[in-house]
Amino acid sequence: xxxxxxxxxxxRGYVLLLFCFIFLPIFASLVFSFNSQRFPTVPxxxxxxxxxxxxxxxxxxxxxxxxxxxxxxxxxxxxTFIGFCTAYTDYRYNFRFKGGFLxxxxxxxxxxxxxxxxxxxxxxxxxxxxxxxxxxxxAHTVLTAPFAMAVIRLRLxxxxxxxxxxxxxxxxxxxxxxxxxxxxFVKPSIISAxxxxxxxxxxxxxVAWFVSGLNKTVPVIILEIVTGxxxxxxxxIGTFVFITxxxxxxxxxVLIMTREKKxxxx
Amino acid sequence: MSExxxxxxxxxxxxxxxxxxxxxxxxxxxxxFLALMGPSGCGKTTTLRMLAGLEQxxxxxxxxxxxxxxxxxxxxxxxxxxxxxxxxxxxxxARENVEFGLKMRGADAATRKSKALNWLDRxxxxxxxxxxxxxxxxxxxxxxxxARALVTEPQILLLDEPLSALDAxxxxxxxxxxxxxxxxxxxxxxxxxxxxxxxxxxxxxVVIMGDGVIxxxxxxxxxYRNPANRFVAEFVGRNNxxxxxxSSIARGVAKVETPAGEFKVHLPPVRxxxxxxxxxxAISADLVHLTDKEPTGDNVVPCTxxxxxxxxxxxxxxxxxxxxxxxxxQVQERELANxxxxxxxxLYLSWPASSAHVLED
Numbered sequence: 001x002x003x004x005x006x007x008x009x010x011x012r013g014y015v016l017l018l019f020c021f022i023f024l025p026i027f028a029s030l031v032f033s034f035n036s037q038r039f040p041t042v043p044x045x046x047x048x049x050x051x052x053x054x055x056x057x058x059x060x061x062x063x064x065x066x067x068x069x070x071x072x073x074x075x076x077x078x079x080t081f082i083g084f085c086t087a088y089t090d091y092r093y094n095f096r097f098k099g100g101f102l103x104x105x106x107x108x109x110x111x112x113x114x115x116x117x118x119x120x121x122x123x124x125x126x127x128x129x130x131x132x133x134x135x136x137x138x139a140h141t142v143l144t145a146p147f148a149m150a151v152i153r154l155r156l157x158x159x160x161x162x163x164x165x166x167x168x169x170x171x172x173x174x175x176x177x178x179x180x181x182x183x184x185f186v187k188p189s190i191i192s193a194x195x196x197x198x199x200x201x202x203x204x205x206x207v208a209w210f211v212s213g214l215n216k217t218v219p220v221i222i223l224e225i226v227t228g229x230x231x232x233x234x235x236x237i238g239t240f241v242f243i244t245x246x247x248x249x250x251x252x253x254v255l256i257m258t259r260e261k262k263x264x265x266x
Numbered sequence: 267m268s269e270x271x272x273x274x275x276x277x278x279x280x281x282x283x284x285x286x287x288x289x290x291x292x293x294x295x296x297x298x299f300l301a302l303m304g305p306s307g308c309g310k311t312t313t314l315r316m317l318a319g320l321e322q323x324x325x326x327x328x329x330x331x332x333x334x335x336x337x338x339x340x341x342x343x344x345x346x347x348x349x350x351x352x353x354x355x356x357x358x359x360a361r362e363n364v365e366f367g368l369k370m371r372g373a374d375a376a377t378r379k380s381k382a383l384n385w386l387d388r389x390x391x392x393x394x395x396x397x398x399x400x401x402x403x404x405x406x407x408x409x410x411x412x413a414r415a416l417v418t419e420p421q422i423l424l425l426d427e428p429l430s431a432l433d434a435x436x437x438x439x440x441x442x443x444x445x446x447x448x449x450x451x452x453x454x455x456x457x458x459x460x461x462x463x464x465x466x467x468x469x470x471x472v473v474i475m476g477d478g479v480i481x482x483x484x485x486x487x488x489x490y491r492n493p494a495n496r497f498v499a500e501f502v503g504r505n506n507x508x509x510x511x512x513s514s515i516a517r518g519v520a521k522v523e524t525p526a527g528e529f530k531v532h533l534p535p536v537r538x539x540x541x542x543x544x545x546x547x548a549i550s551a552d553l554v555h556l557t558d559k560e561p562t563g564d565n566v567v568p569c570t571x572x573x574x575x576x577x578x579x580x581x582x583x584x585x586x587x588x589x590x591x592x593x594x595x596q597v598q599e600r601e602l603a604n605x606x607x608x609x610x611x612x613l614y615l616s617w618p619a620s621s622a623h624v625l626e627d
Contacts, residue, residue: 165320166353168340170414171370176341180366184357 033235051236064221075140076198083148091156117210131213140201148193155189192252199248271296277326286312288478299455301469309478310458318345346415347424354399361395367418385413422454504551526591530564530619551594553621558610567615
């Protein structure tokens with residue numbers, strides 16, 4: 001009993017420390033984004049919206065935000081579509097090199113980002129496609145499609161193995177069954193995959209930095225701001241990026257969890 | 267001369283090296299309740315899936331209403347199936363589930379709704395039409411699955427162990443309802459099950475399958491009393507199966523020498539047999555007589571009691587003869603009142619020669 005309690009408190013302390021390490025810097029950045037002083041030191045100065053106003057009035061930041069939104073939207077649509085197709089292929093078919101196919105499909109996130117970024121840059125330069133918005137979209141799609149696949153595959157595996165056959169049996173052709181049964185069933189995971197891939201794309205720096213050229217995304221512009229000098233604008237942008245990504249990830253997570261709960265009841 | 271509704275003509279189904287169904291010939295008639303019964307892996311579900319078009323025969327031909335079905339896609343057939351897992355669409359409510367087949371056939375929304383509600387009402391689910399299916403009980407979900415399959419008014423309904431997930435008391439009720447429904451609709455039901463009680467309670471005709479082959483086809487009573495071969499005798503009912511060699515034949519009665527003793531068996535008229543031939547026969551456990559004093563006459567086996575199984579009015583006793591052959595005897599609970607099971611060392615089993623049923627090999 002005594003040792004049980006010790007372990008329990010130890011684990012609680014561990015989790016608390018972990019969250020501190022993750023969230024304190026972000027929280028600090030959030031606090032300093034409203035701080036009137038130029039340097040991030042305590043004691044704090046007064047509350048201000050000044051840094052938010054600065055970035056609001058900076059056309060470069062606007063451009064970057066616009067690029068980021070376009071890139072992450074397109075990436076999320078493309079990556080989720082590809083992820084869905086791969087997951088469905090895995091669910092439905094058995095073929096000879098399926099193991100290899102799955103390994104390839106899941107490979108991109110395991111490649112070190114810097115290697116991937118360099119390879120992408122070299123490749124795009126070779127085919128004369130570097131520095132375009134759509135080059136970032138392609139690179140991010142490659143990077144995030146495996147996440148979409150993983151999320152959708154999880155959902156497909158929860159599906160009654162006979163559900164699709166049941167639709168055929170009731171007169172649905174294969175395409176109709178896809179539209180009327182498979183897609184509605186995996187819909188929560190599709191939305192979840194879209195949020196997740198959008199969040200990853202919105203945050204991604206290394207690949208975007210190499211490939212983007214003049215079309216800078218938000219993480220790239222952040223680096224540019226920090227390299228010149230210490231500027232609390234960064235805290236403001238950082239807070240904005242953090243909130244956007246967290247919202248997307250939380251939506252994704254909530255969608256996955258409510259489905260699981262409902263399935264557990266059924 | 268019109269053909270039966272469904273004909274399996276020399277149908278073979280192989281999965282890789284495994285033959286699931288072997289050279290099957292089966293006629294299914296219009297309006298009959300047919301049960302396909304057998305242990306798991308015997309090919310009964312594969313047979314049903316071939317009829318629904320979910321598997322293609324490797325050889326042979328399946329005809330439905332005279333039309334060769336081998337290459338007809340599942341969605342182009344009218345062979346709705348009630349699945350073991352029910353396979354209801356979890357994102358639709360009860361009514362939308364029932365409407366699915368009609369929607370696929372292009373019926374307009376109003377027709378769909380009225381037909382679906384009609385069926386739900388008929389199966390006692392009128393109040394649950396708008397409920398999500400995951401908020402229905404097992405029995406209610408079962409009915410939704412039935413309504414979904416029947417709403418398109420098919421000629422034939424396929425059922426794959428549909429009651430296996432239900433509680434025992436619900437199974438009995440659903441059996442009654444299914445039989446009634448089949449009579450009322452007058453359509454063909456093909457019912458796959460491993461459960462003898464389900465098959466015997468409902469089916470007009472039972473097909474017993476083993477290892478991809480039809481072992482026997484017939485009415486429940488016929489199969490129960492006259493199992494064609496050892497496989498059926500072992501699978502169906504509680505049979506004592508004995509095998510030995512014929513030592514003599516006189517006026518249609520063979521004396522058979524078995525490890526458990528010598529027994530007299532009535533030979534069926536069609537059976538050709540001679541001295542020295544091997545012969546196996548079955549005696550149903552409920553036709554065996556149990557006494558604690560040695561009876562006079564033939565076909566007596568002294569046994570010791572191994573265990574008993576009590577299920578209410580009927581008790582099954584498991585016994586063993588001196589050579590180790592196992593016997594089963596089913597007796598009424600009240601009959602046992604005269605027999606002292608505890609202190610009696612030796613019990614005697616006996617049966618008239620006419621109760622022994624000769625098995626084909």
